[in-house]
Amino acid sequence: MTQPAIFDVAIAGGGIVGAACARALAHRGLSVALVERDVLGSGATSAGMGHVVVMDDSEAQFALTRYSQQLWRELAPKLPANCEYEECGTLWVAADEEEMAAVEQKHRWYGDRGVPTSTLTASELSAAEPNLRSGLAGALLVPQDSVVYPPVVALTLAREAEKLGAALYIGKQVHILSDGKLVLQDGSIIRAHTIINALGSESARITPGVPVRKRKGHLLITDRYPGFVRHQLVELGYLKSAHKSTGDSVAFNVQPRSTGQLLIGSSRQYGAETSEVNQPVVSAMLQRAIEYIPRVADLKAIRIWTGFRAATPDKLPLIGPYSDDQSLWLATGHEGLGITTSLATGELIADLITGRTTAIPCEPYLPARFANANQANHLSKP
Amino acid sequence: MSGVYDCLVIGAGPGGLAAAATAAEAGLQVGLEDDNPAAGGQIWRRGNAAVSVSHSAEQWMERIRSAKVDVLCGWRATDAGTDALGTPFIRVEGLGGFRDLRYRKLILATGARELFLPFPGWTLPGIYGAGGLQAFAKSGFDVRGMRVVLAGTGPLLMAVTAHLHEAGAKIVAVVEQAPLSRLMSLGMHLAPSAPGKLMEGLRYRLRTMGTKYYFGHWVSEARGDGKLERLTITNGSESFAVEADLLGVGYHLVPNTELAQLLGCGLENGFVRVEETQETSCTSIYCIGEATGIGGVDKAQVEGRIAGFSAAGRIEKARSLFAARDKQLRFVERLAAAFALREELRGLAQENTLVCRCEDVPHGALRECHSWREAKLHTRCGMGPCQGRICGPATQFLYGWHAPAPRPPVFPASVGTIAAVDEAGVHHE
Numbered sequence: 001m002t003q004p005a006i007f008d009v010a011i012a013g014g015g016i017v018g019a020a021c022a023r024a025l026a027h028r029g030l031s032v033a034l035v036e037r038d039v040l041g042s043g044a045t046s047a048g049m050g051h052v053v054v055m056d057d058s059e060a061q062f063a064l065t066r067y068s069q070q071l072w073r074e075l076a077p078k079l080p081a082n083c084e085y086e087e088c089g090t091l092w093v094a095a096d097e098e099e100m101a102a103v104e105q106k107h108r109w110y111g112d113r114g115v116p117t118s119t120l121t122a123s124e125l126s127a128a129e130p131n132l133r134s135g136l137a138g139a140l141l142v143p144q145d146s147v148v149y150p151p152v153v154a155l156t157l158a159r160e161a162e163k164l165g166a167a168l169y170i171g172k173q174v175h176i177l178s179d180g181k182l183v184l185q186d187g188s189i190i191r192a193h194t195i196i197n198a199l200g201s202e203s204a205r206i207t208p209g210v211p212v213r214k215r216k217g218h219l220l221i222t223d224r225y226p227g228f229v230r231h232q233l234v235e236l237g238y239l240k241s242a243h244k245s246t247g248d249s250v251a252f253n254v255q256p257r258s259t260g261q262l263l264i265g266s267s268r269q270y271g272a273e274t275s276e277v278n279q280p281v282v283s284a285m286l287q288r289a290i291e292y293i294p295r296v297a298d299l300k301a302i303r304i305w306t307g308f309r310a311a312t313p314d315k316l317p318l319i320g321p322y323s324d325d326q327s328l329w330l331a332t333g334h335e336g337l338g339i340t341t342s343l344a345t346g347e348l349i350a351d352l353i354t355g356r357t358t359a360i361p362c363e364p365y366l367p368a369r370f371a372n373a374n375q376a377n378h379l380s381k382p
Numbered sequence: 383m384s385g386v387y388d389c390l391v392i393g394a395g396p397g398g399l400a401a402a403a404t405a406a407e408a409g410l411q412v413g414l415e416d417d418n419p420a421a422g423g424q425i426w427r428r429g430n431a432a433v434s435v436s437h438s439a440e441q442w443m444e445r446i447r448s449a450k451v452d453v454l455c456g457w458r459a460t461d462a463g464t465d466a467l468g469t470p471f472i473r474v475e476g477l478g479g480f481r482d483l484r485y486r487k488l489i490l491a492t493g494a495r496e497l498f499l500p501f502p503g504w505t506l507p508g509i510y511g512a513g514g515l516q517a518f519a520k521s522g523f524d525v526r527g528m529r530v531v532l533a534g535t536g537p538l539l540m541a542v543t544a545h546l547h548e549a550g551a552k553i554v555a556v557v558e559q560a561p562l563s564r565l566m567s568l569g570m571h572l573a574p575s576a577p578g579k580l581m582e583g584l585r586y587r588l589r590t591m592g593t594k595y596y597f598g599h600w601v602s603e604a605r606g607d608g609k610l611e612r613l614t615i616t617n618g619s620e621s622f623a624v625e626a627d628l629l630g631v632g633y634h635l636v637p638n639t640e641l642a643q644l645l646g647c648g649l650e651n652g653f654v655r656v657e658e659t660q661e662t663s664c665t666s667i668y669c670i671g672e673a674t675g676i677g678g679v680d681k682a683q684v685e686g687r688i689a690g691f692s693a694a695g696r697i698e699k700a701r702s703l704f705a706a707r708d709k710q711l712r713f714v715e716r717l718a719a720a721f722a723l724r725e726e727l728r729g730l731a732q733e734n735t736l737v738c739r740c741e742d743v744p745h746g747a748l749r750e751c752h753s754w755r756e757a758k759l760h761t762r763c764g765m766g767p768c769q770g771r772i773c774g775p776a777t778q779f780l781y782g783w784h785a786p787a788p789r790p791p792v793f794p795a796s797v798g799t800i801a802a803v804d805e806a807g808v809h810h811e
Contacts, residue, residue, distance in 0.1 A: 039756040046759050151759040171752075223767050223794060264797070277790055279463055286801030297798030302767050304790050304800070 003167050007033045009353065010182050010192035012174040012206065015045040016150050017331050017338055018198035019157040020346030026164035028350050033190050034158055034166055035182055037173035041154025044200050044338060047307020049219065049255050049263050050153075051232055052146045052340045053090055056109055060316055060364030065337060066115060067360050068344030069144060075343065076146070083156055084149035084258045091120070091129065091231040092140040093252070093292065099236040100137040107140055117142050131228055131293050140236075147232060147255055150339050157346075174199070177206050180327040194353055196329045197322070201308035203332040210318065211370045212333045215311040216272040218282055219265045223300040226260035235292065250285040252292045262299065264289050266336075268309075275306050311335045312370075319348050319365040329353075330367045386469055387413040387452070389693045390485035392459050392641065395423020397671035397682030398491030399442035404690025405489070406449030408699075413483055414451050415474055417458035417793075421446070423493060424513060425679055438683075457481065460795035462645050472641075473799065480799040487666050487693040490642050490654070491686060494672035496538075496632035497775050499723075500737050500745065501730035502603045508610030508628050515630035516542045519549050526550030528627045531613055533557035533601045535721045536634035537678065543593065546630075553593040554626050557615055559633070560721050562597035568720035601631060602730055618726050634721050636775040637673040640788040659692035659700055660685055668693060676717060681710035728780055737780070738773040740766020745780075754783040767794055 009025050011018045014036025022034040036042075052072050055065045076085045094100040103119055110117045120128060120139045128141075162168050169190070176183035177197055182190040197207050204210045235252040248269045255263040267285045272278065282304060290297045312318060312333040322328045331345050348365065351358045363369075391402040394416035402414040414421070426439040446453060457474035463482070464470050471482040496511040498504070510518060512532055519525050530551040532539050535558055543556050558565070596615060603614040613624050639647075642654045648663035649655060653675050660668045668689040671682035684707045691700035731737060733746035741762040751757040754764070754777060763777070764770030764785070774785040791800060 039753065039759055042755065042759055155760055220797070220800070222797065280803070283801055283803050286797055290798065290801055297796060297801065299797050300767070300794040301791060301797050301800055302769055302794045303765075 003033075004031050005191065006180075007031045007167070007190065007192040009033070009194045009196060010190045011035065011196045011198050011331075012177050012182055013043075013196075013198035013200060013202075013332075014040045014154065014158060014168070014170065015043045015198065015200055015338070016041060016154040016157070016342040017200070017334060017345050018196070019154040019161070020342040021196060021198060021331050021349045022161035022166050022346075023157045023164075024346035024350035025353065026161040026166045028354050030350075030353070032161060032166040033169060033182075033192060034161065035169040035172050035174055035184070035190065037171070039151075040158050040168075040170065041151035043202075044307050044309060045154050046151045047217065047219065047305060048150060048309075048336070048339055049253070049265060050084075050148045050150045050339050051090070051255060052148060053232070053337070054110075054115055054142060054145060055337065055340075056106060057315060061337075062113065063360045064317070064341050064344050064365065066113070067347075068341045069146075071343035071347065072146060072148075072340075073144065079148075079153065080156060082149065083153045085146060086148075086258050087144065087146040088256060089141055089143040089231045090145035091125070091233050092142070092236050093125070093132065093233055094137040094139055094236050096137050102236055103138060103140040110142070115142070116144065129229055129231065129233065131295050132233070133292060133294055136292075141231070145232060147257070148339065149257075153339075174206060178325055178328060193327065194329055195327050196331050196349065198331040200332055200334070200338070201310040203310060203318075203330070207322070207328065207330075209324070210322070210330060210332065210367075211312055212310045212318070213270060213312075214273060215309040215335060216267070216269040216306055217265065217309060217336075218267040218277065218285055218304060218306050219263055220282070220286065220301050220304045221257075222262045222264070223302055224260035225262060225299055228260075228262060228295075228299070229254055229256045229293070231256070233292070235288075248281060250281065250288050252288045254289060254293065254296070262296070264296070264301075268336075270311075275308075277304050277306060309335045310338070314369075317341060317345065317365055318367045318370075319345050320352055320362060320367055322367045323371050385411075386484040386486060387411055388485075389413075389487040389489060389690075390415065390472060390483050391489045391491060392416075392472060393423065393491035393493055393671070394418070394421035394453070394455065395491060395493050395671065395682065396426060396439070396442070396679045397493075397686035398423065398489070399439070399446060400683040400686030401489045401491060401668075401670060401690040401693075402451045402686075403442055403445040403449055404687045405487075405693050406451045406690075407445065408691060408694035408696050410487075410694050412449070412451045413454060413485070414446065415454045415457055415459065415472070415483060417456070419456050421453060421455055424517070454481075454483070458793050459641055460791040460793050460799065462641070462790075473795075475793075475795050475799050480795075480802060488645075488668065489660075489686075489689045489693060490645075490647075490662075490667065490669040490673060491671050491682070492638040492641055492669075492673050494635035494637050494676060495771070496534075497634055497636050497779070498631070498772055499633050499727055499730065499776055499779060500735050501601060502732050502735050503605055503610075504631070505736055505739060506604050506606050506610045507608070508606065508626075509604060510628065510630050512538055512542045512630035512632035514632075515628060516545050519546060519551075524550075525628070527552060529554045529625060530628045530630065531555045531557065531601070531615075531624060531626045532630045533613075533615075534630075534632040534634070535559045535723065536632065537717070537721075538632060538634070542630055547593070551628070554624050555615065556593055556595045557599045557601055558595070558597050559600045559724055559727065560597065564720045564722075565597065568716055600724075600727060600730075601629065604629060633723060633727070633779075635672060635676050637676065639673055640771075640792045642667075642669055642673060643787050644790060644792055658704060659697070660689040661692060666693075675711065675714040677710050677714040678717075681707070681714065684710055723779060731780065737776060738763040738766065740764075740768050740773075743773075748777065748781065751781075754785045757783070769794075
């Protein structure tokens with residue numbers, strides 16, 4: 001393959017978002033360079049759960065997650081088996097009657113927007129998930145939610161882009177990203193009409209001023225216990241903890257893998273910038289899981305790790321041109337929804353760059369909403 | 383347990399026993415922890431009544447008893463932490479749950495494990511690690527009349543051969559990859575007064591028990607219908623087949639450094655780096671035995687005694703053993719040179735030969751990867767319960783990869799154990 005002197009688009013960051021952008025752009029016939037410092041899909045992409053989930057925190061978040069979930073469902077039959085796509089559905093577990101009322105409300109809310117869901121009574125829930133403790137009030141089942149193995153998806157998307165002519169630069173760290181140039185650590189330069197910062201939690205390090213903060217998470221994986229849980233299980237109270245913008249929080253969030261293993265999460269911390277495992281946070285996270293599934297205490301855990309989400313002040317990603325530099329675009333700030341929204345991000349970026357109409361309104365995600373850096377700083381303060 | 387050990391020793395093999403006894407006799411309150419049901423380590427593993435325990439092990443056990451060392455066997459170290467008062471602890475898990483063993487000084491005597499290199503058929507039932515087969519036989523597995531091949535490299539092969547022969551196995555062949563010339567040179571160093579006598583004597587002994595010893599040979603393939611039946615043995619230019627019921631195969635040892643790494647101790651060439659006093663790069667944490675360099679039972683014991691004295695502040699006593707230890711260290715280098723693995727072993731695995739047995743990842747999938755991390759993320763290599771303990775060293779030899787520092791737990795532990803706050807019940811916020 002001969003490489004152009006100037007690519008149409010060069011993307012910094014070979015996580016699932018960067019890979020999805022590369023694929024979408026390559027499909028539209030653009031010449032694309034994708035640069036990854038480590039291994040494709042190795043950052044937050046490899047640290048997260050791989051839960052493809054439709055969310056209702058805001059209309060904009062819903063629109064993006066729903067659009068992306070549909071893209072996942074279209075892509076699924078074409079994904080190789082090692083992407084481990086499985087439409088296991090999400091069960092939002094209600095602990096008490098107050099949360100059950102929220103389940104009913106969500107059921108109607110999703111129904112109004114064409115998303116099939118169903119409500120489970122306490123006995124239906126315990127039949128669906130016998131290992132959950134007794135005494136729970138019920139749950140909301142979102143059957144089209146799924147799980148995937150994100151590092152291999154990122155690899156698959158990038159390889160598809162490569163087949164369409166994209167150039168992959170693996171093991172190359174981006175040092176400077178501006179003025180239509182990616183300057184790599186080794187001094188070499190990749191030129192492009194449009195350059196995209198898809199560096200996740202590292203975005204602001206390379207492009208100062210990008211309103212993204214690191215939000216640390218812990219996960220644990222167990223040995224194989226096929227059938228121990230059958231759906232992605234999340235406590236309804238998750239929303240309360242996930243959307244606090246201050247303090248450390250944990251929530252019950254357990255996922256069955258196709259291997260029979262269980263992923264147990266989740267935790268959220270601002271201000272923790274190093275990757276070591278924090279035992280008090282892990283304890284709190286696991287105790288929460290044991291509260292919901294007492295028998296989980298007896299399962300063997302084989303590994304704990306951490307990762308960094310790229311969090312924005314308003315919980316929505318940054319997708320589109322970045323005001324300070326005509327050539328510079330952003331595809332970052334996806335926080336805990338990067339796997340879910342990667343495919344939609346790729347489509348939005350590709351449609352915007354090629355001047356097409358986007359499938360959903362793009363305004364809520366445009367970086368221009370933080371045009372004033374001071375405003376962004378103000379918003380990010382607790 | 384709310385107390386704090388003056389000195390906690392992890393691993394009750396020869397080195398750990400020596401360290402614990404020495405530190406306790408010097409006046410420290412000592413805890414000695416091991417994941418096996420009884421002390422003695424891999425080499426002094428107690429078996430059934432027919433197998434006698436080495437005299438030396440008995441001596442250490444006696445000293446351990448009289449010095450009132452607190453012996454905790456059947457507990458496996460899974461994690462390290464610090465309690466609310468800032469006292470460090472090792473969390474151990476056993477059948478009865480978990481305990482946090484607090485300490486002021488820590489001596490790591492975590493030993494080594496066998497290196498397994500993949501070859502076609504190596505996952506067939508009937509194929510064990512050489513040491514694993516010995517342990518299996520010691521725990522009651524009846525090998526009488528069974529046709530056994532021992533293969534791989536290292537001094538362990540001889541010990542296992544002798545043991546299995548005594549236990550009634552029919553030793554069909556012993557296949558050592560190192561050429562005889564290198565072993566003769568090692569033999570001369572071992573017995574300077576009678577060059578070559580050692581190997582000569584050994585070969586005589588093996589001949590008399592009807593064993594064929596092949597130097598500079600290795601097993602290139604195993605075949606069988608559902609279990610091991612036939613092995614191909616080669617020296618690279620000529621091959622032949624032997625029939626066997628059991629194969630014990632191990633390519634010498636790799637150090638168990640995971641706990642030391644988790645504690646932050648520095649490594650050098652894959653081994654835990656230590657000072658003269660056996661102290662690691664972390665203050666008050668010592669390391670001895672195979673984890674600092676593969677050198678066998680005598681090295682482990684002298685290092686254990688040095689660490690025991692050092693931990694007790696008896697530096698002069700420790701110093702008096704430096705010369706004896708340094709002599710053992712020279713042996714470490716000679717052993718490594720004599721049993722260095724030959725290039726041909728890198729070429730045994732075929733496309734479909736499994737390298738990672740936990741996740742069923744074949745050589746063909748790994749060959750395309752450039753790093754351990756890439757292999758892990760894109761093929762799941764090393765993601766299973768062994769966490770790369772088995773396949774990690776194999777991929778290092780086959781592909782030149784280096785595994786990143788281990789993450790907790792160092793051994794699989796129950797979610798309940800990991801969820802627990804420290805044993806004193808102090809809740810963290």
